[in-house]
Amino acid sequence: MIGEVLSYEFMQRALVAAVLVGGVAPTVGAHLVQRRLSLVGDGLGHVALAGAAIGILTGTAPVLTALVVAVIGALAVELVRLKARSGGDVALALLFYGGIALGVVLISRAPTGKAVNLDSYLFGSVTSTSSTDVITFAVLSFAVLAVTVGFGRYLLAAGVDERYAKAAGLPVVPANLALAVTTAVTVVVSMRVDGLLLISALMVVPVVAAQQLVSGFWRTMAVASLIGALASVVGVFGAYEADTPSGATIVLITISIFAIALVMNSLRSSLATRRTRRLLRGETDRVS
Numbered sequence: 001m002i003g004e005v006l007s008y009e010f011m012q013r014a015l016v017a018a019v020l021v022g023g024v025a026p027t028v029g030a031h032l033v034q035r036r037l038s039l040v041g042d043g044l045g046h047v048a049l050a051g052a053a054i055g056i057l058t059g060t061a062p063v064l065t066a067l068v069v070a071v072i073g074a075l076a077v078e079l080v081r082l083k084a085r086s087g088g089d090v091a092l093a094l095l096f097y098g099g100i101a102l103g104v105v106l107i108s109r110a111p112t113g114k115a116v117n118l119d120s121y122l123f124g125s126v127t128s129t130s131s132t133d134v135i136t137f138a139v140l141s142f143a144v145l146a147v148t149v150g151f152g153r154y155l156l157a158a159g160v161d162e163r164y165a166k167a168a169g170l171p172v173v174p175a176n177l178a179l180a181v182t183t184a185v186t187v188v189v190s191m192r193v194d195g196l197l198l199i200s201a202l203m204v205v206p207v208v209a210a211q212q213l214v215s216g217f218w219r220t221m222a223v224a225s226l227i228g229a230l231a232s233v234v235g236v237f238g239a240y241e242a243d244t245p246s247g248a249t250i251v252l253i254t255i256s257i258f259a260i261a262l263v264m265n266s267l268r269s270s271l272a273t274r275r276t277r278r279l280l281r282g283e284t285d286r287v288s
Contacts, residue, residue, distance in 0.1 A: 013134050014126040014236050021193040022202065022232025024141040026224035027148040028186045029203030031179055034217065035159045041200035044187045046099030047073035049196050052121045053106040062121065063136065063188060070184035078180040082173065124195035124247025126236055133192060140189045147182045155179055156217055193232065195247035202228060205254045212261035227257055
């Protein structure tokens, strides 16, 4: 059955795109979770929706216009956060509401008779991925990895203690701006696979699942990347077989993996507690 599915070129492209996006998105999510900015992906997804609408209405590539608008939104949030740390939440809220509102208004201005369908961008449609899309995803994915891994120590230091990082002479502001832009790029790259309304789940949930299994930032990032890629591949196959939306299917599988990891962590903790109690009981009996 798998061989039959892989014989279709559109499924081959879908699986390559799924592996790229599923493996890369959690590397950004690891930094966002560490900074307690898990919802930034959702906010940028809403802004990217307005960008996609602009592209559709103007006849420009929706991915390109979504990328430009999302990057502008990401930089705006980061600049507001730098000027007034309490303003970050406000800027993020504006992204949420303003992005959706602008997208709806733009779509309402579509010429009569011109069909505008944003479903593939909202909920994902990985099986419609073209060869050009795969090449674009590959280039952008490697660019994301260059930032999240190549400059990861600067991002990690800035996330742990920004003041200390500045005092140590680390490029905190450029690192934060790079992370903001990288997050926007990840959102746009992922929208065809997971959908703009669900992309934050692919960035965050694998990271939270990995935290149940391993400790340490870099190990968590590596395991989260594997979970994201695995969930995306299984989700593509599952969506094809069950005829369900790919984005929603991938997210449900990712959450299922998190649930399994949570149970495994609870069992491991319970066994460790029992082992400790036995040791303590044995020491007590020996003293007595």
